[in-house]
Amino acid sequence: MSSEKAVTLRVNGNEVNIITPAHRTLLEALRHEGFVEIKSGCEKGDCGACAVLLDGVPVDSCITLAWHAEGRDVTTIKGLGNSDSPDPLQKAFIETGGAQCGYCTPGMIIAAKALLNENPEPSLDDIKKALSGNLCRCTGYTKIFEAVQIAAEDLRKEGEAA
Amino acid sequence: MLPRFELSQPQTLPEALKALAGGVGQPLAGGTNLFPDLRGGREKGDTFISLSQVGELRYIEHTDNRVTLGSGATISDILRDPQMKIAAPALVAASDIFAGAMVRNAATIGGNVCCGSPSADSVPPLLTLGADVTLASASGERTLPLDEFYLDYKKTVMKPDELLASISWTPPTPGSAHLFYKLSRRKGDAITITGISVLVEAEGGKCKTVRIALGSVAPTIFRAHEAEGMLAGRVLTSELIEEAAQSAAGQCKPISDNRASAEYRLLTAHSLTRRLLRQAWKQAS
Numbered sequence A: 001m002s003s004e005k006a007v008t009l010r011v012n013g014n015e016v017n018i019i020t021p022a023h024r025t026l027l028e029a030l031r032h033e034g035f036v037e038i039k040s041g042c043e044k045g046d047c048g049a050c051a052v053l054l055d056g057v058p059v060d061s062c063i064t065l066a067w068h069a070e071g072r073d074v075t076t077i078k079g080l081g082n083s084d085s086p087d088p089l090q091k092a093f094i095e096t097g098g099a100q101c102g103y104c105t106p107g108m109i110i111a112a113k114a115l116l117n118e119n120p121e122p123s124l125d126d127i128k129k130a131l132s133g134n135l136c137r138c139t140g141y142t143k144i145f146e147a148v149q150i151a152a153e154d155l156r157k158e159g160e161a162a
Numbered sequence B: 001m002l003p004r005f006e007l008s009q010p011q012t013l014p015e016a017l018k019a020l021a022g023g024v025g026q027p028l029a030g031g032t033n034l035f036p037d038l039r040g041g042r043e044k045g046d047t048f049i050s051l052s053q054v055g056e057l058r059y060i061e062h063t064d065n066r067v068t069l070g071s072g073a074t075i076s077d078i079l080r081d082p083q084m085k086i087a088a089p090a091l092v093a094a095s096d097i098f099a100g101a102m103v104r105n106a107a108t109i110g111g112n113v114c115c116g117s118p119s120a121d122s123v124p125p126l127l128t129l130g131a132d133v134t135l136a137s138a139s140g141e142r143t144l145p146l147d148e149f150y151l152d153y154k155k156t157v158m159k160p161d162e163l164l165a166s167i168s169w170t171p172p173t174p175g176s177a178h179l180f181y182k183l184s185r186r187k188g189d190a191i192t193i194t195g196i197s198v199l200v201e202a203e204g205g206k207c208k209t210v211r212i213a214l215g216s217v218a219p220t221i222f223r224a225h226e227a228e229g230m231l232a233g234r235v236l237t238s239e240l241i242e243e244a245a246q247s248a249a250g251q252c253k254p255i256s257d258n259r260a261s262a263e264y265r266l267l268t269a270h271s272l273t274r275r276l277l278r279q280a281w282k283q284a285s
Ligand SMILES: Cc1cc2nc3c(=O)[nH]c(=O)nc-3n(C[C@H](O)[C@H](O)[C@H](O)COP(=O)(O)OP(=O)(O)OC[C@H]3O[C@@H](n4cnc5c(N)ncnc54)[C@H](O)[C@@H]3O)c2cc1C
Pocket: A044, A045, A046, B026, B027, B028, B029, B030, B031, B032, B033, B034, B035, B036, B051, B071, B072, B097, B098, B099, B100, B103, B106, B107, B108, B109, B110, B111, B112, B113, B114, B115, B119, B120, B121, B122, B162, B163, B164, B165, B189, B190, B191, B192
């Protein structure tokens, strides 16, 4: 047992080394390293603003310890795409107005990405269930669900074309 | 920010049990209860023993006539297991509306059972399956019915040097009904106001086995043994079901909180037990 530990993980494919005490959350540790695209909302697992993919699985980084990410792969919204080459989800959120203030958007898109990876043809109910741990105070959700449906369709078309 | 604490990260079960035997340190599984509680000051503790790396605890096993869930299996693991729909239909129903996707990926069944919360959603379905819990310590193992595990609000029979290793049960016979109903403000990411599970096995037109468990309506989740006794071996008429539901409600000791009043909990415990018994009898008979 030791109070501080050096932890190596990968964020969006790049190795990151941090020295951190046991009680530091992955959210705090990564924001401190400059990954401020991960948003801090409730810090108790309610809102999903802090969601990242950990080895491909979406988790709330505010209730995940940095130590528990040792040797693992973290994907943030920036790992999915950027303005030059956006992920179909990012594109669809822009087109539908699925993002207003944008605070919930990184976590929302991470949770949606995990859904589409597992289920390329989700029903509206599947989408609602997959996003039930992500709160949005602006959009009323309708545009968000629409964006996920559009992205799912785009991804299917992409798949057919390939 | 979480309060400062020390954390050990055992890699194997013997290492974890040895750490627990030291007398300092509490198990940490998914942290979905512990971290919000530590942050909110509802939980104290400066030393934790992380079970996340103990691979021996994370499994689901189906053998001939027994299902065993390692305590480290997550709620998502339960949902992903194709056989669980038959082995524990109500547990799957409870897992399906448990928290949100991210919490389901971290939350373990062991943490849900051990937290001792009256609103732990996996517990009513496990109680109606007649599940056993196996506790392990450095000096050995013991297995007891889950029905004997809870002592009081957030109090269990577990000793400080023990951890929950696994939960096991015999799957319901084909044709029986195993149901769960969660009354809450919304479908996803909500804390249960009243949570009821019922199991009914019928044979020769009569109710052979019946188990009823009620959550969020007393300091602990409990089996309504008296009500079960009224129904076992009988044909479940509406009158009989009503009497049993009344008896179950009579055992409730609900509190009022920001989710619902005690009166509402009592009323819904009664009506939902009746509804689930009717539905289960119809399905099984
Ligand atoms: C946003 C949100 C929504 C939620 N929704 C629900 C819901 O819908 N239904 C519901 O029932 N719960 C819900 N919860 C509560 C929580 O997610 C569950 O109770 C979960 O199963 C706890 O498991 P864990 O692995 O995270 O436990 P932890 O938080 O790690 O531990 C909980 C307690 O159990 C003890 N413990 C854990 N594992 C063991 C073990 N193997 N042996 C001995 N002791 C052990 C710990 O010491 C601690 O006291 C929710 C939580 C959040 C944050």
